[in-house]
Amino acid sequence: MMGQQMGGQQRLFYSFNLEDHVPQGHLLRGIDACLDLGGLRKHLAEHYSRTGRPSVDPALMIRMLIIGYSYGIRSERRLCEEVHLNLAYRWFCRLGLEDAIPDHSTFSKNRHGRFRESDVFRWVFDEVVRRCMAAGLIKGEGFAVDASLIAANASHQHSVQPGKTCDLGRSEIDTRPMREYLAALDGEVIAVAPRKISLSDPHARWTAATGGIAFFAYSTNYLIDTTHGIILDVEATPAHRNAEVDSTKVMVDRVEERFNLKPQRLIANTAYGTAEMLNRMVEEKAIEPHVPVFDKTKRGDGTFERDAFQWNEAADEYRCPSGKPMRRELRAYKKPRTHITKANTIIYRARQSDCANCAMKSQCCPNMNFRNIVRSVHERARDLARQIATTPAYERSRCERKKVEMLFAHLKSILKLDRLRLRGLTGATDEFTLAGIVQNLRRMAKLVSQGPPLDRIAARA
Numbered sequence: 001m002m003g004q005q006m007g008g009q010q011r012l013f014y015s016f017n018l019e020d021h022v023p024q025g026h027l028l029r030g031i032d033a034c035l036d037l038g039g040l041r042k043h044l045a046e047h048y049s050r051t052g053r054p055s056v057d058p059a060l061m062i063r064m065l066i067i068g069y070s071y072g073i074r075s076e077r078r079l080c081e082e083v084h085l086n087l088a089y090r091w092f093c094r095l096g097l098e099d100a101i102p103d104h105s106t107f108s109k110n111r112h113g114r115f116r117e118s119d120v121f122r123w124v125f126d127e128v129v130r131r132c133m134a135a136g137l138i139k140g141e142g143f144a145v146d147a148s149l150i151a152a153n154a155s156h157q158h159s160v161q162p163g164k165t166c167d168l169g170r171s172e173i174d175t176r177p178m179r180e181y182l183a184a185l186d187g188e189v190i191a192v193a194p195r196k197i198s199l200s201d202p203h204a205r206w207t208a209a210t211g212g213i214a215f216f217a218y219s220t221n222y223l224i225d226t227t228h229g230i231i232l233d234v235e236a237t238p239a240h241r242n243a244e245v246d247s248t249k250v251m252v253d254r255v256e257e258r259f260n261l262k263p264q265r266l267i268a269n270t271a272y273g274t275a276e277m278l279n280r281m282v283e284e285k286a287i288e289p290h291v292p293v294f295d296k297t298k299r300g301d302g303t304f305e306r307d308a309f310q311w312n313e314a315a316d317e318y319r320c321p322s323g324k325p326m327r328r329e330l331r332a333y334k335k336p337r338t339h340i341t342k343a344n345t346i347i348y349r350a351r352q353s354d355c356a357n358c359a360m361k362s363q364c365c366p367n368m369n370f371r372n373i374v375r376s377v378h379e380r381a382r383d384l385a386r387q388i389a390t391t392p393a394y395e396r397s398r399c400e401r402k403k404v405e406m407l408f409a410h411l412k413s414i415l416k417l418d419r420l421r422l423r424g425l426t427g428a429t430d431e432f433t434l435a436g437i438v439q440n441l442r443r444m445a446k447l448v449s450q451g452p453p454l455d456r457i458a459a460r461a
């Protein structure tokens with residue numbers, strides 16, 4: 001017999017418990033068990049007035065934002081609607097069935113005000129990392145670093161072309177991102193744009209680094225612990241390789257300062273294998289660089305590669321394949337010279353007379369009068385990185401580097417953060433930090449639900 005639904009919405013009283021309607025295995029239950037906002041009110045206390053009307057609870061806003069970034073709902077207007085209608089979201093936000101949802105404008109007001117002043121997202125991020133450490137998910141032995149491009153909320157049509165003049169201070173583009181950008185320029189006036197500059201978000205960088213059509217973008221930089229892929233630090237930079245590499249130093253220092261964690265090895269791709277970066281790791285931080293050396297000395301014309309020349313540290317010279325010395329100084333100068341170039345390199349030259357009479361000249365320097373070798377002042381660190389690259393540990397590190405790439409894939413495909421909604425470097429920082437918080441919480445929830453590592457191994461056996 002075909003059933004018919006009877007009108008059941010006329011009841012006045014219900015016996016209803018929100019707790020019973022959220023499934024035990026729901027993602028938000030796992031996140032809730034890992035999230036501790038106990039110290040939030042204390043952290044924000046000085047940013048609220050002691051008198052006046054009570055504000056929206058900041059913990060409620062943080063919980064709503066965590067829901068938004070967990071489920072790819074980054075529009076605050078839509079987030080308020082979803083929390084209003086979804087029982088699990090209400091449960092996670094500690095809201096009853098009849099409790100009112102904050103107005104969407106509350107978020108932007110707080111974001112530009114007390115949330116930025118107090119750096120509350122960074123505080124939440126650090127608290128989540130501390131919880132991960134307490135749960136034994138971070139070993140601190142190996143770190144991996146990488147960056148990924150995220151499109152900025154900026155159109156190429158609203159921009160200044162390279163070489164064109166533009167008054168960046170004019171009233172119709174007097175926006176918050178523009179004011180932040182001009183403040184960061186520190187009084188420097190740009191009369192002619194050196195590159196394409198967005199008038200909506202001038203900090204965003206015009207880039208074609210993905211190999212396709214160029215676009216305005218920011219880079220999100222992750223420093224992760226390789227044990228379980230927990231994000232230890234996140235940094236927003238304009239989409240520029242130098243800025244990405246420089247952010248590594250900031251993140252490694254910050255993690256050491258905040259969590260007292262310093263890795264034995266740092267894993268990264270070739271972009272991070274610059275001489276300065278390797279030197280910083282080896283000489284300043286005593287960290288093993290598991291990084292391919294950024295090397296532009298390769299020759300494709302069949303002439304002797306650099307490996308054919310023997311370095312003698314004590315004599316400060318190279319020996320070429322025919323056994324002749326190559327030195328930085330071939331004659332005595334009245335005034336001592338370092339011979340260090342602007343690129344922090346030293347050029348070692350063979351004598352022209354040696355090369356002119358050499359039987360191997362056609363294999364060494366067929367088109368030049370003499371051969372030279374360019375040596376970085378940080379070559380010791382580069383040599384160490386080259387030596388590490390031949391070890392089995394390096395092969396393992398190469399596989400572990402994929403963990404950070406997987407996090408970026410998760411960020412874009414599951415959390416749907418492939419384009420920013422907020423503008424300016426501070427907006428990018430807020431969005432990337434929130435995404436980092438959510439990724440850590442999701443991972444922690446999953447790992448904690450599987451039990452301690454030994455239990456997991458026993459369960460698999």
Ligand code: SF4
Nearest residue numbers: 320350355358364371
């Ligand atoms: S050409 Fe000059 S640098 Fe090259 S092997 Fe001969 S002597 Fe040495």
